Amino acid sequence: MFLTMIKPLFKNKKFIIGFSIFIIFLLMGFLGPVFYRVDPTEMTWDYEQPPSPSHPLGTDTYGRDILAQLFHGIRSSLYIGFLAAIISLVIGTFIGTLSAVKRGLVDDTLMAVTNIVLTTPSILIAILIASYLKVRSIEIVALILGLFQWPWFARAIRAQLMSVMSREYVNLSIMAGYSDLRLIFEDLIPTIATYAFMSFVLFINGGIMGEAGLSLIGLGPTRGISLGIMLQWAVLMEAVRRGMWWWFVPPGLSIVAITASLLVISTAMDEVFNPRLREE
Amino acid sequence: MENVLLKAENLRAYYKLEKVSVKAVDGLSFEIYEDEVVGVVGESGCGKTTLSNVIFMNMVKPLTLVGGKIFLKVNGSFEEISALSRDEVKEKFWGKEMTIIPQSAMNALMPTIKMERYVQHLAESHGLDARELIDKTLQRFKEVGLETSWLKRYPFELSGGMRQRAVIAVSTILNPSLLVADEPTSALDVVNQKVFLKVLMSLKRRGIVKSIILITHDIATVRQIADRMIIMYAGKIVELSPIDELLEKPLHPYTEGLLNSVLTPEPEVKKRGIVTIPGAPPNLIDPPSGCRFHPRCPHMMDVCKEKEPPLVEIEPGRRVACFLYAGERT
Amino acid sequence: MSRLVVKNLTKIFTLGFFSKRYVEAVKNVSFEVKEREIVSLVGESGSGKTTTARMILRLLRPTSGTIHFEGTDIWNDLNDKESLKDFRRKVHAVFQDPFASYNPFYPVERTLWQAINLLENTPSNKKEAIELIKESLFRVGLDPKDILGKYPHQISGGQKQRIMIARCWILRPLLIVADEPTSMIDASSRGGIIKLLEELREKEGTSIIFITHDLGLAYYVSDTIYVMKNGEIVERGDPDSVVLNPSHSYTKLLVGSIPKLYRKMEDI
Numbered sequence: 001m002f003l004t005m006i007k008p009l010f011k012n013k014k015f016i017i018g019f020s021i022f023i024i025f026l027l028m029g030f031l032g033p034v035f036y037r038v039d040p041t042e043m044t045w046d047y048e049q050p051p052s053p054s055h056p057l058g059t060d061t062y063g064r065d066i067l068a069q070l071f072h073g074i075r076s077s078l079y080i081g082f083l084a085a086i087i088s089l090v091i092g093t094f095i096g097t098l099s100a101v102k103r104g105l106v107d108d109t110l111m112a113v114t115n116i117v118l119t120t121p122s123i124l125i126a127i128l129i130a131s132y133l134k135v136r137s138i139e140i141v142a143l144i145l146g147l148f149q150w151p152w153f154a155r156a157i158r159a160q161l162m163s164v165m166s167r168e169y170v171n172l173s174i175m176a177g178y179s180d181l182r183l184i185f186e187d188l189i190p191t192i193a194t195y196a197f198m199s200f201v202l203f204i205n206g207g208i209m210g211e212a213g214l215s216l217i218g219l220g221p222t223r224g225i226s227l228g229i230m231l232q233w234a235v236l237m238e239a240v241r242r243g244m245w246w247w248f249v250p251p252g253l254s255i256v257a258i259t260a261s262l263l264v265i266s267t268a269m270d271e272v273f274n275p276r277l278r279e280e
Numbered sequence: 281m282e283n284v285l286l287k288a289e290n291l292r293a294y295y296k297l298e299k300v301s302v303k304a305v306d307g308l309s310f311e312i313y314e315d316e317v318v319g320v321v322g323e324s325g326c327g328k329t330t331l332s333n334v335i336f337m338n339m340v341k342p343l344t345l346v347g348g349k350i351f352l353k354v355n356g357s358f359e360e361i362s363a364l365s366r367d368e369v370k371e372k373f374w375g376k377e378m379t380i381i382p383q384s385a386m387n388a389l390m391p392t393i394k395m396e397r398y399v400q401h402l403a404e405s406h407g408l409d410a411r412e413l414i415d416k417t418l419q420r421f422k423e424v425g426l427e428t429s430w431l432k433r434y435p436f437e438l439s440g441g442m443r444q445r446a447v448i449a450v451s452t453i454l455n456p457s458l459l460v461a462d463e464p465t466s467a468l469d470v471v472n473q474k475v476f477l478k479v480l481m482s483l484k485r486r487g488i489v490k491s492i493i494l495i496t497h498d499i500a501t502v503r504q505i506a507d508r509m510i511i512m513y514a515g516k517i518v519e520l521s522p523i524d525e526l527l528e529k530p531l532h533p534y535t536e537g538l539l540n541s542v543l544t545p546e547p548e549v550k551k552r553g554i555v556t557i558p559g560a561p562p563n564l565i566d567p568p569s570g571c572r573f574h575p576r577c578p579h580m581m582d583v584c585k586e587k588e589p590p591l592v593e594i595e596p597g598r599r600v601a602c603f604l605y606a607g608e609r610t
Numbered sequence: 611m612s613r614l615v616v617k618n619l620t621k622i623f624t625l626g627f628f629s630k631r632y633v634e635a636v637k638n639v640s641f642e643v644k645e646r647e648i649v650s651l652v653g654e655s656g657s658g659k660t661t662t663a664r665m666i667l668r669l670l671r672p673t674s675g676t677i678h679f680e681g682t683d684i685w686n687d688l689n690d691k692e693s694l695k696d697f698r699r700k701v702h703a704v705f706q707d708p709f710a711s712y713n714p715f716y717p718v719e720r721t722l723w724q725a726i727n728l729l730e731n732t733p734s735n736k737k738e739a740i741e742l743i744k745e746s747l748f749r750v751g752l753d754p755k756d757i758l759g760k761y762p763h764q765i766s767g768g769q770k771q772r773i774m775i776a777r778c779w780i781l782r783p784l785l786i787v788a789d790e791p792t793s794m795i796d797a798s799s800r801g802g803i804i805k806l807l808e809e810l811r812e813k814e815g816t817s818i819i820f821i822t823h824d825l826g827l828a829y830y831v832s833d834t835i836y837v838m839k840n841g842e843i844v845e846r847g848d849p850d851s852v853v854l855n856p857s858h859s860y861t862k863l864l865v866g867s868i869p870k871l872y873r874k875m876e877d878i
Contacts, residue, residue, distance in 0.1 A: 560766050
């Protein structure tokens with residue numbers, strides 16, 4: 001069932017392009033640090049050097065290797081993206097499904113919470129939390145981001161499931177003695193699977209962008225290197241004004257390429273999964 | 281021939297898709313006389329809605345006229361409308377000579393456009409005086425039992441039955457001779473259905489329209505107003521007959537099955553019992569050979585599988601396409 | 611003893627969160643269904659007939675009133691899992707829309723497996739269960755070869771509705787609520803569905819409630835007809851008295867408006 005769902009994706013050009021770009025960055029994040037064994041935090045006397053054979057992408061003000069930073073940055077940015085996406089997906093699915101199945105007071109309460117989170121400027125709250133925590137690990141940043149991007153997803157799947165719940169096969173399953181939990185797993189989750197899949201991709205995107213945003217204003221992870229932190233350092237040291245392109249172009253480009261590839265993937269999925277006429 | 285209003289000869293119209301053609305209308309010949317109501321009856325997917333588009337030359341891709349001719353009497357002489365393009369027919373005849381009430385027309389009205397605008401639009405497209413036409417519409421509204429103030433309302437302010445009556449009032453405003461109504465009553469409740477039939481008949485009695493083609497799946501509704509009935513099955517006419525004779529003694533096995541599956545609140549129906557035609561209607565991409573009804577027919581003979589029965593007149597005014605009556609040709 | 615006793619059933623829907631509006635969908639409805647009886651609730655859309663059906667099927671909680679099935683109050687006395695499961699076994703439904711009755715993610719026989727798992731004496735092994743499924747399909751005039759393993763979009767509406775009745779054959783419930791079971795399938799297949807339901811009544815003594823807008827169908831199949839309008843029962847009686855000799859003004863209007871096959875309306 002899963003395979004037949006996935007198969008048509010690989011016939012879509014957009015998806016193939018987006019997916020290949022994403023895979024390239026995924027591999028860079030995974031394998032880069034394994035093969036390019038340079039400590040990204042090690043300071044040397046070769047500071048602010050343009051690309052050269054010993055430092056393929058040059059060095060920063062403290063003489064740290066940019067390529068090593070980039071590999072580690074991609075790795076942690078993707079890690080933050082995935083982590084934030086999983087957190088958002090779990091919260092969103094839980095709240096959306098519970099709302100749709102239980103209705104009544106449960107629904108009213110959960111939707112009130114959702115709307116509050118939806119309407120609060122989440123970046124503001126994220127800034128507040130982030131600045132309150134003196135030490136911020138990568139996981140904490142992911143958690144902060146994950147906690148604020150689920151509401152639209154919860155609302156969307158609630159609406160979808162509400163319409164599924166009024167379908168007669170749901171009534172027939174209830175009449176076959178299904179419990180709420182079994183109903184959710186057998187009849188409801190499959191109908192939102194493709195949508196959740198698409199949203200997951202967008203959530204990763206949101207996580208990566210959110211991290212870059214927080215880092216740029218100095219509220220990113222305090223330990224480790226991410227693409228956002230690389231950009232922040234470059235900005236602090238006025239790399240743009242001083243023409244040190246090798247410092248800010250690679251991380252900037254990576255962020256754009258990763259998020260763009262994710263957006264392309266999700267639009268391609270939309271095309272494949274929601275054709276006007278599904279011919280089978 | 282002198283009182284024929286519309287004549288169709290061997291009409292064939294297919295939905296041409298990339299690899300296959302759906303033969304929705306496949307060799308229909310019939311004529312509509314002046315001053316009569318003809319019911320076109322068949323199950324879903326038999327090509328009856330396509331037929332309404334073909335009569336209007338409303339050929340929108342992938343629907344293509346593959347063969348056949350349609351003649352319409354305009355000012356006493358016949359025009360071959362099948363020789364014209366869709367746009368020409370639309371400009372010359374739509375609204376003036378013939379008009380259609382498409383399926384679920386009442387739900388297709390834009391909720392943000394007042395009823396009045398539709399009339400103004402009609403006047404513009406036919407180069408008529410808008411004021412005059414609106415006055416005429418007001419008159420027509422009264423005739424179909426609507427309040428004249430409703431012309432200034434938005435469609436969503438009217439109930440389903442009222443909207444349907446407004447649609448028919450506006451679409452017959454130029455006194456077309458032919459009115460085609462495609463399933464006009466299926467979205468209405470029974471009380472409004474009857475009101476609608478009354479309006480339809482009063483339009484005919486006043487001479488606003490000459491003839492009506494009523495396309496529906498519901499024989500009992502057709503029975504109330506039709507003079508003749510065309511039974512369609514899988515893109516073909518299987519029987520064409522005056523209504524009373526048809527109900528008295530259906531000739532084609534399909535007609536018989538269809539009649540006997542109708543449930544109306546009448547003691548005769550209870551006595552008769554209910555009959556099922558086994559199987560399902562064929563798909564029109566690759567219809568069965570010979571008679572298209574043969575796989576479901578209780579009287580199937582060998583010849584039915586090989587040859588296609590022609591539609592022949594076996595009694596005055598009664599035509600049937602079935603080999604059971606091959607010997608009774610008049 | 612009546613199989614189903616519905617007493618003063620009322621359902622009020624509340625709309626809106628802050629400024630509440632109340633809609634009385636079903637008002638004070640009472641009726642009974644005896645063993646082997648076919649009862650029809652006839653009404654136009656919005657008459658409350660489907661809401662009534664949903665309350666009987668224990669899918670929607672009534673605002674007030676009681677529903678007793680075989681002497682048990684189905685909304686207050688079915689507290690443990692076992693008795694609820696027993697109720698599900700004994701009261702079943704066939705719904706209007708055959709396309710919405712199947713989850714598109716699963717093969718159509720899933721609906722039959724659901725019935726088998728609900729049985730009191732579940733077949734001891736898979737082979738026996740499959741035999742039972744095949745037998746039920748034969749019963750409703752379907753060839754298991756055409757059905758098993760197919761997905762809902764691969765079979766016709768008439769076939770889907772027959773499989774729903776096959777589900778009832780497996781369960782052999784005491785009461786079937788049939789909510790417009792024939793309104794979305796072709797005229798030529800309609801009779802078969804009705805005959806299959808009548809056969810269930812003949813062989814198993816099943817009681818059937820038809821929920822329908824079609825007075826013709828109700829007249830043909832029922833022992834008793836209840837006419838509903840705006841949530842209330844306005845007329846009740848055997849088919850002949852309701853259809854041929856209606857007393858309430860609404861029924862008169864309804865009967866007068868329905869097109870007949872063998873007689874022409876005079877006032878058109």
